[in-house]
Structures are given as C-alpha cells and as structure tokens.
Amino acid sequence: MDSQRLVQKFLTSQVSEKSLQIAKAALFDYLTVSLAAQSLETEQLKTAYKEQLEGTSLLIGEKGLATKAFSALHNGFRAHLLDLDDTHSSVRGHPSAVLFSALLTELPYHSGKAFLASYVIGLEIMARLGMAVNPDHYLQGWHNTSTLGGLAAAGALAYLKQMTVDQTLHSMSIAASQAAGLQMQFGTPIKPLHAGLAAKQAVEAVAMAQAGLAAEKDFLFADRGFRAVYAPKLNVAPLLEDWGKSWQVNQPGLWVKSYPFCSAAMSGADAAEYLHQKEGLREDEIAGVEVLFFKGRDQALKNRQPKTGEEGRFSIEYIVWLGLTGQEYSLDAFSSKALSSALRRQLLKVQRTYQEGSSDEPFVTVTVNLTDGRKLSQQVTYPKGSPRNPLTEKERRKKFTTYVRGPWAKPLEEKIKRMEQEEGDSLFSFLQTINGGKTDGRTCD
Template identity: 30%
Template sequence: MTRILSRKQFLAGLSALGAGAALTGPGRGEVAAADRQAAQGVTEEAANFVVATRYEDLPPELIELGKKHILDAVGLAIAGEKAESGPIVRRYLGDLGVLTGPATILGTGLQAGPRFAAFANGVAIHADDFDDTQLAVAKDRVYGLLTHPTVPTLPAALAVSESLGRSGRDFMLAYHLGLEVTTKLAEAIAPRSYEGGFHSTSMCGVFGSAVCAGKLRGLDAKQLRNAFGAAGAEASGLRENFGTMTKPFQAGHGAEAGIVAVDLAALGWTAAEDIFEAKRGFFAAFGGGWDPGAIADKFGKPWSLLSPGVSIKPYPSGSLTHPAMDVMAALIAQHGIRAQDVAQVRVGTNRQMLNTLIHHRPKTGLQAKFSMEYCMAVLLVLGKAGLGQFQDDIVGRPDLQDMVGRVDFYNNPEADAAGADKMRSYVEVRAADGRTFSGQGDFARGSPQKPMSFDDEVGKFQGCAEFAGLPRSKADRIVTAVQNLETVADMRSVFPGMFV
C-alpha cells in the first residue's frame, strides 16, 4: 500500500523521532520502522548513491535505452532553437556577455559557460513540448505529469562534460544518475504538489542537474548534500505558465540552477544537508507530504528509465493529449473520416487531464500544445500533427478554429475510475449523417507499453533536424556519435562545429 505522510503527520513524526517515538497521524496508526529511517536519511542516501555508482554498475539495457533518450533530446534542442524563444535566449546571453566558453549551445554555432549553455539547451529542448515524459507507478500519481526528466539533466551533463573534457561514459553515467534522482523525487512527493500547480520538471529536475554536475566534478557526499540544499532554494516552476515561453524557461532554469549549486558547493558553500526530508524542506514545502516507500532504498532498484519507464513523445504537444490523438488518427485511417463530414467530437478523460490541458480555444502554437480540442482538430483538418502544425499562423486558420469549436472535452467518471496513472481517453466522432465512430486509449506510441525502436527515434530526430535546416550529413554524424557514446574519449569532440 502506498504510504503518504501528510504535512502534519510528517512534522509531528520528526519531532518524535529524536526520542525514538513512532511517527503517527490521525487515523493512520504507527508508521513502519523503514519509514522512520527514510524520514531521517533520504538526502544522504541519494548523495551516497550518486557518489558510489560507477559506469560499470549501469545495466547494459539501461545504457542502450538511454542513448535513445539522449538522441531525442539533442534533436529537440536543435529544433527548439527555431522556436520564438530561441533568438530571445541568444540575445539575452549575448547582452550578458557570456557567449564564450567550452559548452555547446546545440543547434547554433555558439558556446558558453556550462550554466548558460545548460540554460539555453534546457529551454530549447522543452520549447516544443516534444521531450520525454516520466510515467507514474501509484494510481494517485498523475501519468504524464511527474516530470520531463531528460530536459533538466542532459543539458547539465553535456555542459559540464564538455567543460571538463569528460568521456562519453562519464557523460552517460552522470545523465543516468541525474535522471534517476529526478524521477524518484517526483514519484515520492505527495500528489498535492502537482494538483496545486507546481511544475515538477523544474522543481524536481534542479536536483537532477545538481547530480549530473556533482558527479562529473567529483563532489563527495557531504558536498553533494550541500549542493542539494542550495538547489532546493532554486526549485521552482508553476503550471499556470503552460502554453507560454515560461514553461521551457522553467526547465532551462532547473538545468542551470543545479550547476550553480554544485559550483558553489565545490567552493565550500553550505546549505541544509537534509533538504529532501527536513521538516521545512523540499517534500514538506512543495508537497505537504511524501511517500518514503517510493524512494527509500529505491535508487537504481529498479532504474526508473527501465521500470516503469519514460515515454518518448510521438507528437509535439502535452503528453496527456497523445492517447486520444493516436485513437483519432486510427479512426481517421480506418473509416476515411473527413473534416467536412464531422458534426462533433467528444473526448472524455480524467479530471487531472482537464486540469492540465487548459487552452480550449487556443490562439498560439504554444497554447495549442495544451489544447485537446486543437489536437483533435489538427488531425481531422490537416491529417498530421508535427512541429509545423503547432505554429501560430497554422493555429489561427479559420478552418482549424471552426473544428476546435466542434470538439467537446469533458470529464468522464470512467476515466477517473481507471486511475490517474493512466491517460484513459474516450474518443467519439459524430458524423453529420448520423454515423458514430469511437475508440479508447490508455497509452500512446512511444510509451513503454508501445515503445519506439531506436530506428523510430532516428526518424523523429531526422525530422527535427530537417525542421531546423541541419544538413542530413551532419544529422547522420550525430546519430552515429550517440550510438557509440561509450567510445568517445572527450565529449568536446562531438558537437562543436556541427552547427555552423
């Protein structure tokens, strides 16, 4: 059974722990000894795990799966530099005078110091909301709303690897450790955090960034705990910013801030060394509680990327739209449905999906990514939903806006009953002639239940590279480099000069 500590229970329990008393709460009974131990040492456990883990400890299947997610993020960074936020970020960094340094800003001919390159790459990877998505285990955790775990971690791992001349193995180890800590934190914090409006990608991802930078810089466990404390002061992000440039800003901030925390800790900076479990720490402040059973003695047991897995997106929109989009695409293909024949579309989901897909009449490409109505409309009207279909001028087309108005997005109690760990979506298309076509989906292509192969990911990467105008020869070289990362002696040899 999942054990969630309310804030009241948690604080009361901490004060009792010193005297060896049980951690209790109203209607809960005595908490197991394992929970009491977890409440005392999760930050220390995370730091020790990071310091002790070697590349040789990574399962071979984890390494190979990670390459798929790394290639995915690199392609998204290249494409993301073409988003409206790209030139703004580059001008911002130029005005700061920081466009000199050892770390690559992917998709550009620019380099910067590690923290600034990580910020730019984090923004770019998340700009199109096309990056990978953590899956939930417990039914009270929201599938697709835990984190986008690669976006705050890979930029940090890449930037620090390049700045220090680390190997491809060092880079992959740091990336996997950062992703593992990020995902375990997101799984453990109480669901109130997501429901209340915190953006978990940046809120949890700042610690993953610190893991990457700390591992590569060789911090010991005490230094890393101080880095976690400093990173906790930068943990942030609000879901109300979804559909604006500030959503990817939040991801980029998480990637940058973790590096800053490590840079300071390496110089002797101090912070709370129990920031995760402290009575005024991360879990209490952001979640109002947490589930020790989801994180205590769980790092690498199993690795989250292996189980329950992390989904690779088939469409550049919020992952909660994807099962319904797959169902709609299948209905169109099976029945030859044409937009002009559609009277109404109904999409029923759980309430958490309605709480996130908040743009019901989108006017911009960013808003359209968080609009179930638009995602249905664009498939019906244009027959595809790629990067080119989530641009402002396309979203504003009268025929698309008309179809958006015919889509009814509602809460279906049966979807609620299926659990928030699924994206249960009921799709019904009503034709003007009275015919009705319907389907149901829980998981989309790219999820562990319907995984993409590496070749599938290469196709997605090539599409991103083509969208950004990167020559095919250079795109092919990047694919080969990622496939053979374990043979790379110095990460500075991989990307510099690739984008000029």
C-alpha cells in the same frame, strides 16, 4: 537524516549495461529535438544573455561557446522548446531536457560512459522524487520538470564529478531553494524556459557548493524545507528503497514523443488519427466530439480555446480536431501563428468528459458524433512512443531525419552509437561543429 541516506544511495550506485543503452537512445532523441528547435525564441534568449556568450560551454546548434550557466539555460530551453522531448510518468515532466543540459557542461572532462551513467542516476533521482511527491505536487500547479529537475540535475552532476556526500547535500539544498516553475506558463515559451532554468540552477548550485558555500543539509526534511513547503504529503519510501534493483530509465521507461505537443494529449491524438485513417472523416461530417479522460489526467491541457498553434500544444480540442480531419501534427501546426477564426469555431465542437476514479492504465476515449447520426469511438491506453508501445528503431531514425538535416547528421548518429567507448571531449568537440540548425519549420528550408 533521510536526505543524506538518499545521497549516499545514489552516489554509490552502479548502473546496469541495459540502462546505459537506453541513456544513449535518450541522448540521441535529446539532440534530435534540440537541433530541430532553432527559432526566434532561441535568438531572443541569446540577446538577453549577450554578456554570457563567452566561455567554454557549448550551445547546441550554435557556433559559439558560452558560460556554463547560459549553456545549461540555452540547451534546456532549446531541448524543450518544441515539446518534442521525452517525458516520464514517474516524474510527470521532462527529464532529459534538464539532465543532459546540465551534464553537457561537464562532458569534456569525463568519459562517455560516465556521462551516460550520470544521466541514468539523475533520471532515477528525478523519477523517485516524482513518485515521492506526486500526484499532489503536480496537481497543486507546480511544473515538475523544473521543481524536481533542478534537484535531480544537481545530484547527477555530483555523481559525475564524484563529489562528497556533504558537497552533494549542499548542492541539492541550494537547488531546493531555487525550485520553481508555474504551470500557468504552459503554452508560452516560459514553459520550455523552466527546463533551462532547472539545468542552470543545478550548474550554479554545484559551483557554489564546490566553492564552499554551506546550506541546510537535510534539504528534503528540515523544518520549512522542501517537503514542508512543496510536498507536505511526500512519501519517503520511493526515494530510498530498492536502489539498483531496476532503473527508472528502463522500468517503467521513457515516453519518446513523435509529435510536438503535450504528452497528456498523445492518447487522444492517436485515437483521432486512427479514426481519420479508418473512416476518412471530413470536417463537415463531424457534428460533435467527446474526449473522455480520467479525472485530472487532462490537467496540463489547459487551453480549451487556443489562439495560436503554440497554445494548441496544450489543447486536446485542437489536437484531436487536427487528427480527426487528417491534418498533420507538424511543427508548423504548432507554431506561434494565429489560428483562423473558422478553425477556432470548429474547436467548439470538441467537449471533454470525465471518468471518476483512477487507473494504472489510464485510457483516453475519443467519440465522434457524425452528422448522419453515426457514432464512432476509439480508446487508446498506450499511445505510440509510450513505454508499452515504443517507437521502433526505424521510427526513431525517422524522427531524426525528419527534424535534423545537415552534413553532420550521419556522423552524429555514428558518434552517439559508439558513445560508451568515447572520451567526452571528443563528442563535445563534435557537437561544437554542428551549427546553423537551419532545419526548423518556422525559420527555414
């Protein structure tokens, strides 16, 4: 039974020192984007779950504690709310928002090192699942962040809690029976909710399996199981081969975002910004814009005519226009405020074109036709923040200081730096003291 072989492989894996260091950087980024995301929507979510605002699990950036289930939901939602959180090309989705949010519910009972190792394992499962099911699963319309995230987070929790093979299989099977999340929600708050739902499903699935509920164990390959229904073309090899040889958190590595929009837009955004910086373009000079993608690579960018900045997170038209005209990719530019009709008319100038075939290094090319007849063009393969063009240490710190302010900001940095030497309850207690989160562009200072 291949589901069992997968579980045996990851439960017995030892992660490398290098991968632990990357996990720490990922946690730092996760907390950065989560603390930045205090907003109307996080308040709405708390209202909906007011019955679960008592418990022992933390809500990032909030004073109170909550049930484990709501903690996972809230933290996952918040981590992905601004679309500033990391992504991974094997997953085709957002791993840290789901994985850390599920694992945080167990943090107090484990060492910092075990926590980080469990994240590495969870990411490995999620990335290998991605390699096994992509691109078909994603192209069908599933939001991989949640469909793969719930399974991976259940596995990560099982690793952290040193569960048996059978309990792990039951947990992941219960998670498989909740795998959901539709791409139609991209551009609405339900997209980030999917990250929270996956984390919550994992926490609940593990609790049910540990309480004794039994599920179909071969969750991936059973008749009418995960493969049959979600990914008929699933390729089993990437799930089982070469465990421990290298770690997906490092190779190919995480994409760490500088800007709050869909990662599929990052290359185009960089190209547009570069053209503006080089040429100092003004709106009235731009006659038309072409953005060239490899076919299917703009699938997530579903909004060609966004009505709000929030919808603009999934619009290459909006993002490229901002970049070309020298406007900042700020939180404010991607808020739920309506875009002006003048701006929306300008977006009609931006067209998408497509290149047939595929590439291991899919580039995006932005071409601007100027009113004076000139044509400017910029191609980007590795946008800033992608594994081949990573943020420097200084840039990561800049992201932190841009989005997170408060007396606890500095101590938090120190705490994460030392994390492999810490006990989990100490970081947990510290995270509890971080509240208010009055740092969001939408609600505050």
